[in-house]
Amino acid sequence: MPSRLSDAFETHPTFQHHHIQNLDLNSLQHLPDSHAWASELTDYSLSPDINGLFNLPIIDLNDPINGPKHLVHACKTWGAFQIINHGVSNQVVHRMEAAAKKLFSLPYEEKLKAERFEDGATGYGPIRISSLFPKRMWSEGFTIVGSPIQHARELWPDNYTSFCDVTEEYQKEMKELAGKLMWIVLESLGITKEDISWAGPNGEFKDSVGVLQLNSYPICPDPDRAIGIVDHTDSSLLTILHQSNQSGLQVFREEIGWVSVPPVEGALVVNIGDLLHILSNGLYPSVLHRVVVNRDRHRLSMAYLYGPPNNVEISPLSKLVDHYHPPLYRPVTWTEYLGMKAKLFYKALSALRL
Ligand SMILES: C=C1C[C@]23C[C@@]1(O)CC[C@H]2[C@@]12CCC[C@@](C)(C(=O)O1)[C@H]2[C@@H]3C(=O)O
Numbered sequence: 001m002p003s004r005l006s007d008a009f010e011t012h013p014t015f016q017h018h019h020i021q022n023l024d025l026n027s028l029q030h031l032p033d034s035h036a037w038a039s040e041l042t043d044y045s046l047s048p049d050i051n052g053l054f055n056l057p058i059i060d061l062n063d064p065i066n067g068p069k070h071l072v073h074a075c076k077t078w079g080a081f082q083i084i085n086h087g088v089s090n091q092v093v094h095r096m097e098a099a100a101k102k103l104f105s106l107p108y109e110e111k112l113k114a115e116r117f118e119d120g121a122t123g124y125g126p127i128r129i130s131s132l133f134p135k136r137m138w139s140e141g142f143t144i145v146g147s148p149i150q151h152a153r154e155l156w157p158d159n160y161t162s163f164c165d166v167t168e169e170y171q172k173e174m175k176e177l178a179g180k181l182m183w184i185v186l187e188s189l190g191i192t193k194e195d196i197s198w199a200g201p202n203g204e205f206k207d208s209v210g211v212l213q214l215n216s217y218p219i220c221p222d223p224d225r226a227i228g229i230v231d232h233t234d235s236s237l238l239t240i241l242h243q244s245n246q247s248g249l250q251v252f253r254e255e256i257g258w259v260s261v262p263p264v265e266g267a268l269v270v271n272i273g274d275l276l277h278i279l280s281n282g283l284y285p286s287v288l289h290r291v292v293v294n295r296d297r298h299r300l301s302m303a304y305l306y307g308p309p310n311n312v313e314i315s316p317l318s319k320l321v322d323h324y325h326p327p328l329y330r331p332v333t334w335t336e337y338l339g340m341k342a343k344l345f346y347k348a349l350s351a352l353r354l
């Protein structure tokens, strides 16, 4: 069985290759057929009036009275929430955002020097799942697992360290915040440090793994027929997302539809991922989300997908399981799950159902 996250791609480079030519989205005046989704997209977007009635909860991490109860509600009904007073300095976020902007503003041919290969984890290109679909998405991505040094060297041979330093600083802050959020979420389920041995002796989640996904959504000439990122759940335990000052993220609520998540200055969005769905035995379901694009403004986002240490098997926590609540999922490592997602995509979670 593969042991490193990146091994999942070497062992399962199974994303069906389709022969759509890669295009520089930043230079196109018309939507090419390869990116026109109209007939495939089922759109349940809410009208602005109705959308205003449903707001992704904003949780103040410094509010010990209301915070926890809002959190439980958000995890059960939305699978996502925004956080404020999260302790990550604005400066660190803005430095990372500036570094990401600098990267995506490079000429297309330059960016291709840092291309992510089919069997690699880090690098520039369409998001991982894009080759599962007959049409291309209106986005470019840069995925970072560990250090981006090799790719940064290709992009900026004389000055690659500043990109690496900013990335390292951002990943460190995200990892710390993700550990903190894990305990807030787990404690809301009655789980304590003794219940999760892989969190380490002090519950620090020292060996947990994070993947930083930078996303750029260029201005789109025909946004109604394009999609930035198609609807998906994240494979992570949880994902911490910074979106630049431009809307586009939507989350799906059963019986309501697609609800827009407007950017809130200083706030970060937290998504429950598939592995937390499994760990909580379905009590906190992973959130289906997508990104729509627009014709006026470029959009940028930075998603930190946080997962367990390699080789740790995630299964429903025994405290949440009893005669009346049998375990719903079989154990799985993150690496194995990514391989399943690459093959089964929407059906990956249900393929683990007992
Ligand atoms: C660890 C990973 C999860 C992810 C695939 C990846 O290998 C690296 C990036 C992640 C991401 C970000 C954008 C959406 C997504 C579905 C994708 O294609 O790449 C997720 C993947 C995931 O959560 O399954």
Ligand SMILES: O=C(O)CCC(=O)C(=O)O
Residues within 6 Å of the ligand: 213, 215, 229, 234, 241, 243, 248, 249, 289, 290, 291, 300, 301, 302, 303
């Ligand atoms: O751009 C966004 O707001 C969301 C990106 C996303 O869903 C992802 O990277 O997994």
Ligand SMILES: [Fe+2]
Residues within 6 Å of the ligand: 232, 233, 234, 289, 303
């Ligand atoms: Fe996502």
